[in-house]
Amino acid sequence: xxxxxxxxxxxxxxxxxxxxxxxxxxxxxYLKKSQMTIEIPHGSTIREFIFELSENVDVNLLDKFVDKxxxxxxxxxxxxxxxxxxxxxxxxxxxxxDLVSILPVAGGG
Numbered sequence: 794x795x796x797x798x799x800x801x802x803x804x805x806x807x808x809x810x811x812x813x814x815x816x817x818x819x820x821x822x823y824l825k826k827s828q829m830t831i832e833i834p835h836g837s838t839i840r841e842f843i844f845e846l847s848e849n850v851d852v853n854l855l856d857k858f859v860d861k862x863x864x865x866x867x868x869x870x871x872x873x874x875x876x877x878x879x880x881x882x883x884x885x886x887x888x889x890x891d892l893v894s895i896l897p898v899a900g901g902g
Contacts (some may be wrong), residue, residue, distance in 0.1 A: 810835050810889035818897040824850055824853060833887070839870060840883040842893065858895075859883065869896045 815828045835846045840859070847854040858868050862883065870877045871894040879886045887893070 805857045808833075809833060810887070813890065813892045814846065814869070814886055815833060815892065817894065818899070820895050820897055835889070837887055838881075838883060839872070839877055839885045839887065839893075842887055843883075859891070867898050869898055873876070 809832045811830050811832055813830050814827065816824055816826060821827045829849070831842075831845060833842055837845070840855075841853050842884050843858055858865055858870070864870060864877065864883065872880065872885060873886065873892055874894075877883070
């Protein structure tokens with residue numbers, strides 16, 4: 794019985810990946826944290842990641858980050874230092890241990 798549970802948990806763990814997340818600026822203050830790690834299914838896109846992240850922080854970040862199928866102009870999302878707008882945008886596929894950085898765009902005058 795114990796062996797079955799252990800194998801089952803190893804199998805389930807193998808279907809997920811860990812994503813490191815860093816928050817900057819207003820996002821860091823709003824969420825009251827600068828970083829975290831979340832577990833999401835293998836093959837998840839940035840869009841799916843945002844949904845899972847929303848579940849973890851209990852805030853609807855999809856509405857805050859996405860407008861009409863694009864990242865809002867006031868937000869930058871980087872995967873391993875690369876802006877997702879230079880990758881596949883919301884359809885960028887994440888890999889295990891990726892680092893996702895979420896930055897508000899600084900503005901002013």
